[in-house]
Amino acid sequence: xxxxxxxxxxxxxxxxxxxxxxxxxxxxxxxxxxxxxxxxxxxxxxxxxxxxxxxxxxxxxxxxxxxxxxxxxxxxxxxxxxxxxxxxxxxxxxxxxxxxxxxxxxxxxxxxxxxxxxxxxxxxxxxxxxxxxxxxxxxxxxxxxxxxxxxxxxxxxxxxxxxxxxxxxxxxxxxxxxxxxxxxxxxxxxxxxxxxxxxxxxxxxxxxxxxxxxxxxxxxxxxxxxxxxxxxxxxxxxxxxxxxxxxxxxxxxxxxxxxxxxxxxxxxxxxxxxxxxxxxxxxxxxxxxxxxxxxxxxxxxxxxxxxxxxxxxxxxxxxxxxxxxxxxxxxxxxxxxxxxxxxxxxxxxxxxxxxxxxxxxxxxxxxxxxxxxxxxxxxxxxxxxxxxxxxxxxxxxxxxxxxx
Numbered sequence: 289x290x291x292x293x294x295x296x297x298x299x300x301x302x303x304x305x306x307x308x309x310x311x312x313x314x315x316x317x318x319x320x321x322x323x324x325x326x327x328x329x330x331x332x333x334x335x336x337x338x339x340x341x342x343x344x345x346x347x348x349x350x351x352x353x354x355x356x357x358x359x360x361x362x363x364x365x366x367x368x369x370x371x372x373x374x375x376x377x378x379x380x381x382x383x384x385x386x387x388x389x390x391x392x393x394x395x396x397x398x399x400x401x402x403x404x405x406x407x408x409x410x411x412x413x414x415x416x417x418x419x420x421x422x423x424x425x426x427x428x429x430x431x432x433x434x435x436x437x438x439x440x441x442x443x444x445x446x447x448x449x450x451x452x453x454x455x456x457x458x459x460x461x462x463x464x465x466x467x468x469x470x471x472x473x474x475x476x477x478x479x480x481x482x483x484x485x486x487x488x489x490x491x492x493x494x495x496x497x498x499x500x501x502x503x504x505x506x507x508x509x510x511x512x513x514x515x516x517x518x519x520x521x522x523x524x525x526x527x528x529x530x531x532x533x534x535x536x537x538x539x540x541x542x543x544x545x546x547x548x549x550x551x552x553x554x555x556x557x558x559x560x561x562x563x564x565x566x567x568x569x570x571x572x573x574x575x576x577x578x579x580x581x582x583x584x585x586x587x588x589x590x591x592x593x594x595x596x597x598x599x600x601x602x603x604x605x606x607x608x609x610x611x612x613x614x615x616x617x618x619x620x621x622x623x624x625x626x627x628x629x630x631x632x633x634x635x636x637x638x639x640x641x642x643x644x645x646x647x648x649x650x651x652x653x654x655x656x657x658x659x660x661x662x663x664x665x666x667x668x669x670x671x672x673x674x675x676x677x678x679x680x681x682x683x684x685x686x687x688x689x690x691x692x
Contacts, residue, residue, distance in 0.1 A: 292304060293383075293569070293570045293571075294334065294336065295379055295380055295567055297375045297563060298372060298543055298548070299545030300376075300515050300516055302336055303339045303340070305341050306380075307343045318341065319341070321363075322364065334571065334573075337362055340376065340377055340380075341360075343358060352396070357402075359397075361509075361512050362511065367398075368457045369397050370518075370519065370520060371414065371416065371563075372518065372519040375564070378412045379566070380567075400457060402415070403415045410564075411563060416456055416457075416519075416520070416523050417456075419455060427455075427459060428453045428490070429484070430451070436531050442483055445476065453486075456520040457520070458510070459486055461486065464495055464497065468495070473494065473506050473508055492508040493508075495525050500534075502540050503525060503529060503540070505522065507544075509521070516543060516545030517544065522548045523561055527552055538552075549563070
């Protein structure tokens with residue numbers, strides 16, 4: 289059973305998997321590209337811009353942190369880093385471990401050590417480190433320009449763009465435009481992504497300057513296409529625009545999914561990103577063996593086997609952890625919902641009807657839930673759900689040690 293949580297940062301959504309107890313061999317192997325593509329498929333899978341693994345420390349640049357992050361794009365490729373992704377990872381770890389404001393994580397990535405911090409308002413601040421401005425470190429074949437970063441004119445599909453490049457552990461190209469609303473992202477984004485000037489491909493950002501402290505941008509993300517936000521891209525865009533004299537060192541950056549606050553600190557040279565990350569839902573995917581066993585049981589009971597396509601069993605909406613969902617949503621203790629008899633995964637086996645109506649192992653639990661529903665008004669049920677959600681929000685804001 290593969291358990292995951294879905295989180296989003298400004299609409300950039302990821303499936304988070306806690307593999308901190310994984311073996312070294314498993315953590316190095318990662319996920320097969322085909323599995324990642326299936327998981328991220330928005331029609332036949334869970335849907336997401338990528339999959340993020342929280343892993344034990346390993347042999348990566350700047351190793352020695354408390355955990356390691358690996359991220360896989362929706363196409364199965366593995367980028368070096370993702371700003372929205374690491375905010376989602378930090379929020380995921382805080383929710384899972386019960387951490388409060390002020391918690392900082394030393395996270396090893398392919399882009400080096402990144403340090404996210406949980407703020408009082410629940411948002412995440414990330415020290416992204418210094419930008420990479422030498423052509424070879426981006427990497428790009430563009431020459432170092434007068435603004436102190438790689439610059440040049442690139443022609444794509446008959447149009448010539450003045451571009452600037454910067455690295456945040458992953459490559460970015462930034463193009464300033466006069467009117468972002470009328471710009472054809474779908475036409476030029478994919479062409480710049482694979483331009484020969486970027487040997488490792490690149491993330492592509494088109495930006496319009498609204499004020500010296502206000503940018504608006506759109507993203508064509510390497511390996512994912514158009515996305516609602518890109519944290520590393522917002523950082524690279526501010527750096528490039530500041531080098532070009534278009535913006536100050538601190539600015540609000542608006543993306544289709546929302547806004548980030550970006551600050552390129554003059555003293556340390558590090559880029560600091562503040563932004564949100566929110567839990568969406570938790571879920572579990574049965575193993576191939578469990579699915580086959582479920583189909584065998586269904587066939588043996590004379591029932592039509594479950595449809596082989598929908599092997600995803602989503603659980604626990606409204607931010608309730610999967611193992612605690614029954615108790616928090618219904619108000620019943622887990623022991624009251626867990627029958628002593630053999631447990632059948634009804635969501636997998638009984639999708640076409642109960643296969644053991646004469647001796648359903650989950651009948652007692654279902655009866656208690658039915659009794660709760662029958663004895664509760666709609667207002668009562670809403671109050672139960674609201675109380676559960678409110679307690680989760682309070683725990684996020686106040687931290688584990690605060691009362692009330």
